[in-house]
Amino acid sequence: MNDLKSGSNLEKVLSAGHFAFTGECGPPKGANIDHLKEKIAHLKGMVDAVNITDNQTAVVRMSSWAASAILIQEGIEPNFQMVCRDRNRLAIQSDILGAYAVGIRNMLCLSGDHQRFGNHPQAKNVFDIDSMQLIALAKKMRDEGKFLNEEELDVAPRLFIGAASNPFADPTEFRVYRLAKKIASGADFIQTQCIYNMDLFRDFMKKAVDMGLHEKCYILAGVTPMKSVGMAQYMAKAVPGMDVPESLINRLRGAGKGKTAEEGIKFALEQIEEFKEMEGVAGVHLMAIEWEHKVPEIAERAGLLPRPKV
Amino acid sequence: MIVGKQKPFEVIWDMIKEYKKVLIFGCNTCVAICHEGGNKEAEILASMLRMKAKQEGLEMEIKNRGIERQCEHEFFDSANEQIEWADAVLSIACGAGVQFTAEKWPKKIILPGLNTTFIGVVERPGLFAERCLMCGDCILHLTGGLCPIARCSKSLLNGPCGGSSKGKCEISKEVDCVWDMIVRKKMEQGRLEDLLRITPAKDWQTSRDGGPRKSVKEGLVE
Structure with a gap:
């Protein structure tokens, strides 16, 4: 146990060799703590940690570290997401220290969606550092006990460092190398973009395993159940870097009226079954945004309950 | 080169309409290449503004002039007389040119007629694209x-x-x-x-x- 980097529940579950299961929740567009508590209550005991998004799609919400702190109060482990869009290196480092001080132990390092997508497209973007450099920064603070400028810091933030990987973004042939770079920068775990194109993902994982990346880092496969044909079509067309095969859209359409959501869940369950057996996959990251109440059912039907106590 | 884009005509008109003697002042290097701020564009813009003044029934005198570069002292000599004459100078140089003109004539009203957009290239005629952010x-x-x-x-x-x-x-x-x-x-x-x-x-x-x-x-x- 002394070898643990952070001692987070997620790290303990993974290092004990269990198949990890993480969830996700977006903070409220306002200071509505009750709504946040209601959403996360569905996830309690169902997942090993809950990602708290950081102004996702560049829409302003409650700060991810504050929402993460509320999760801790509720007895749920957060995976604090941090993007490089809104903070320079001063704010990033002080937020890392603050997050650690309030009990946060997992952090997912992201570049962040460009503000042009969001509700403040007039904003000045920051991007002082990128996600790769953020991973290295968090590792430096934890392992060397130093700020980016080499100054010593008083009590290092012992965080379990996560990063994202999108096997489906272009150029796809470079994606496994970018994953390798994130691991070399210091990522302890990876959560992938939502997977729908299983053929491409199998190929991606085979390359990752051939390069031995799964031995250096825990890779969690991203799953988002489709609620409707409209959602599938929107993701296929409008979300950059998302690969939704036509065959899946046809399958959802073929399910018939009122049964699409169930078909979407069935597809997700089939995926999870395959991921459990897939070499190099250490767990599943379920992004059921605004569908948190469905997580217990999905976890149950996927045979992922009860969650291990470590 | 520095690429610029003329401000909308109505915006320019709003800036200059309160002055009696206005000089439209071109800069014939970078911003002439993108056909927005050169001496020729100064001539065209001045003539459009004279028409506008006439339509609006305003007693205004609008002249145009241009120099090779508004970012170097040596080129200004040929325009001294017109700048002295004007109540307001609408410079259609980049932001550097506008400021240099304003520094040289601290008592004059110097107005920007151009938005300086980026450092770029001529990808093809009429299409300019950014290439450098001058990070140093x-x-x-x-x-x-x-x-x-x-x-x-x-x-x-x-x-x-x-x-x-x-x-x-x-x-x-x-x-x-x-x-x-x-x-x-x-x-x-x-x-x-x-x-x-x-x-x-x-x-x-x-x-x-x-x-x-x-x-x-x-x-x-x-």
């Missing part, structure tokens, strides 16, 4: 001659991000993903290993982030 520490040797600071929407140094799709940037299908271009170029050159190196956090002190910049050329400076 060029990294083009690392990225196959393609600048991610100017041309990646997030200025990523270790791209491409997860939003790269079919060669385009996540912000718009009109914007090329420069990291897609960098990766493909390096792969074609058989230099993938160049991209496996992690580029550390950039020192932005040489950029505008270090404060307003000056550059000294030893031996020339007095």
Whole structure:
């Protein structure tokens, strides 16, 4: 146990060799703590940690570290997401220290969606550092006990460092190398973009395993159940870097009226079954945004309950 | 070169309409290449503004003049007389030219007729595109001659991000993903290993982030 980097529940579950299961929740567009508590209550005991998004799609919400702190109060482990869009290196480092001080132990390092997508497209973007450099920064603070400028810091933030990987973004042939770079920068775990194109993902994982990346880092496969044909079509067309095969859209359409959501869940369950057996996959990251109440059912039907106590 | 774009005609008109004697002042180097701020554009704009003044029934005198560069002392001599004459000078140079003119005539009203947009190239006639953000520490040797600071929407140094799709940037299908271009170029050159190196956090002190910049050329400076 002394070898643990952070001692987070997620790290303990993974290092004990269990198949990890993480969830996700977006903070409220306002200071509505009750709504946040209601959403996360569905996830309690169902997942090993809950990602708290950081102004996702560049829409302003409650700060991810504050929402993460509320999760801790509720007895749920957060995976604090941090993007490089809104903070320079001063704010990033002080937020890392603050997050650690309030009990946060997992952090997912992201570049962040460009503000042009969001509700403040007039904003000045920051991007002082990128996600790769953020991973290295968090590792430096934890392992060397130093700020980016080499100054010593008083009590290092012992965080379990996560990063994202999108096997489906272009150029796809470079994606496994970018994953390798994130691991070399210091990522302890990876959560992938939502997977729908299983053929491409199998190929991606085979390359990752051939390069031995799964031995250096825990890779969690991203799953988002489709609620409707409209959602599938929107993701296929409008979300950059998302690969939704036509065959899946046809399958959802073929399910018939009122049964699409169930078909979407069935597809997700089939995926999870395959991921459990897939070499190099250490767990599943379920992004059921605004569908948190469905997580217990999905976890149950996927045979992922009860969650291990470590 | 510096690329600019004339401000909307109505905006320009609102700026100048309160003055009796207005000089439209062109700059015939960078912003002449993009056909927005050169001496010819000064002539055309002045004539449009004279028509507007007539339509509005205002007693105004609008002249035009241009010099080679509004960012160097030596070119101003030929325009001194007209600048002295004017109540207000609408400079259609880049922001540097407008400010240099204002510094030289501190008592005059100097107005900007152009939005300075970027440092770029003429991709094809009439199409100008950004290439350099003047960060002060060029990294083009690392990225196959393609600048991610100017041309990646997030200025990523270790791209491409997860939003790269079919060669385009996540912000718009009109914007090329420069990291897609960098990766493909390096792969074609058989230099993938160049991209496996992690580029550390950039020192932005040489950029505008270090404060307003000056550059000294030893031996020339007095």
